Amino acid sequence: MKKLVSFFGDQSDVFVKLNQEAEEYAKTKDIEFVWKPQLPFDEEDVISQLQNADAGLIDVQPYGEPIFSRMGDRCKLLIRFGVGFDAVDLKAASAHGIAITRTTGANKTSVAEMAMTQILALRRQLFLNRRVMESGVWEKNIAYEMVGKKVGILGFGNIGVCLAKRLSGFECEILAYDPYPNLKAAEELGVRFTDMDEIFRTCDAISVHLPYLPSTHHIINKERFDMMKENAVIVCTARGNIIDEDDLYDALKSGRIGGAGLDVFAQEPLPTDSRLFELENCILTPHVSSQTYESLWNIYKKAIDIMDAFYKGEPLGRGDLVNPDYVH
Numbered sequence: 001m002k003k004l005v006s007f008f009g010d011q012s013d014v015f016v017k018l019n020q021e022a023e024e025y026a027k028t029k030d031i032e033f034v035w036k037p038q039l040p041f042d043e044e045d046v047i048s049q050l051q052n053a054d055a056g057l058i059d060v061q062p063y064g065e066p067i068f069s070r071m072g073d074r075c076k077l078l079i080r081f082g083v084g085f086d087a088v089d090l091k092a093a094s095a096h097g098i099a100i101t102r103t104t105g106a107n108k109t110s111v112a113e114m115a116m117t118q119i120l121a122l123r124r125q126l127f128l129n130r131r132v133m134e135s136g137v138w139e140k141n142i143a144y145e146m147v148g149k150k151v152g153i154l155g156f157g158n159i160g161v162c163l164a165k166r167l168s169g170f171e172c173e174i175l176a177y178d179p180y181p182n183l184k185a186a187e188e189l190g191v192r193f194t195d196m197d198e199i200f201r202t203c204d205a206i207s208v209h210l211p212y213l214p215s216t217h218h219i220i221n222k223e224r225f226d227m228m229k230e231n232a233v234i235v236c237t238a239r240g241n242i243i244d245e246d247d248l249y250d251a252l253k254s255g256r257i258g259g260a261g262l263d264v265f266a267q268e269p270l271p272t273d274s275r276l277f278e279l280e281n282c283i284l285t286p287h288v289s290s291q292t293y294e295s296l297w298n299i300y301k302k303a304i305d306i307m308d309a310f311y312k313g314e315p316l317g318r319g320d321l322v323n324p325d326y327v328h
Contacts (some may be wrong), residue, residue: 003032004307005049006057006300008081010039014293022300029308043067050075055307057081057300060268064089068096077310079303080322082107082290084239086212090323097327099310103302104319105158110295112162115207115237118261118283120146122233123205125259128280144204144231144258146170152199155209155238156182156191157319163207164189175199200227205234212239220244225251235261237289240268245276252279263289 009015019035026033041061047070055077080102124143153160156178174191181193221244251257259281
């Protein structure tokens with residue numbers, strides 16, 4: 001029996017239940033599922049656990065040469081709980097013959113719902129109106145609807161496509177940018193691919209779903225904000241550092257753009273002295289866009305399915321394997 005050790009989650013009732021369900025599901029695949037939550041992260045314990053496992057289910061902490069060089073020969077698969085893999089040294093993993101995978105698509109509904117929620121909350125100024133109520137001043141701010149508006153989606157993968165489906169109910173005109181366009185999905189949903197300039201110049205709302213890469217570092221900055229409509233909003237549920245937070249602060253503080261919603265940040269946790277907390281046109285959430293029960297279960301299930309397919313020599317899903325050059 002192969003062994004999968006999971007380092008994700010805490011000792012809350014929700015995660016206890018999820019891991020019990022994961023353990024039972026793993027048995028149907030002839031996999032032993034072991035849960036070793038890492039709060040705080042203990043690198044020595046992680047290495048020890050991986051030395052005695054065939055696969056590891058990992059979180060957002062850095063994984064590189066210091067861990068890979070001491071894992072031993074048994075564990076040849078690490079599965080990212082989610083889709084981001086910017087904290088994993090892929091070159092070092094490949095050099096040690098370790099496959100790095102991710103649970104692509106498992107959290108798409110949850111993240112798309114969060115993006116949609118933030119867009120609606122910003123357009124209707126919910127956070128500002130909460131502040132108004134707290135002040136005791138019964139002031140009515142004029143907001144904006146979303147029906148029939150133009151929305152830009154940066155990154156038209158699983159989550160971007162899922163968001164487009166939800167926006168269709170608002171009769172929105174949807175533009176998308178992606179270096180690798182999914183033409184079939186776009187045609188089915190009436191989405192038009194274009195460049196980032198058109199999206200920033202013309203859209204009423206922009207949702208960011210790009211991966212964090214050297215090429216996307218601060219790709220959204222003052223130059224981009226200066227292109228936007230004054231009442232336009234932007235939300236990011238992808239990765240911090242795609243948006244330059246200092247430039248975003250200036251654009252929001254000056255009223256250059258209508259609002260922003262961030263679920264991810266350059267530094268996490270976001271420092272409590274961040275200037276972003278000052279703003280009434282900025283919604284901040286602690287990287288929870290994928291934190292629904294349904295999404296978390298989908299991730300556990302897919303992680304187990306990935307391990308099952310990997311050790312059976314079966315093909316993995318599109319986009320699941322992120323370092324195909326690993327040494328078998």
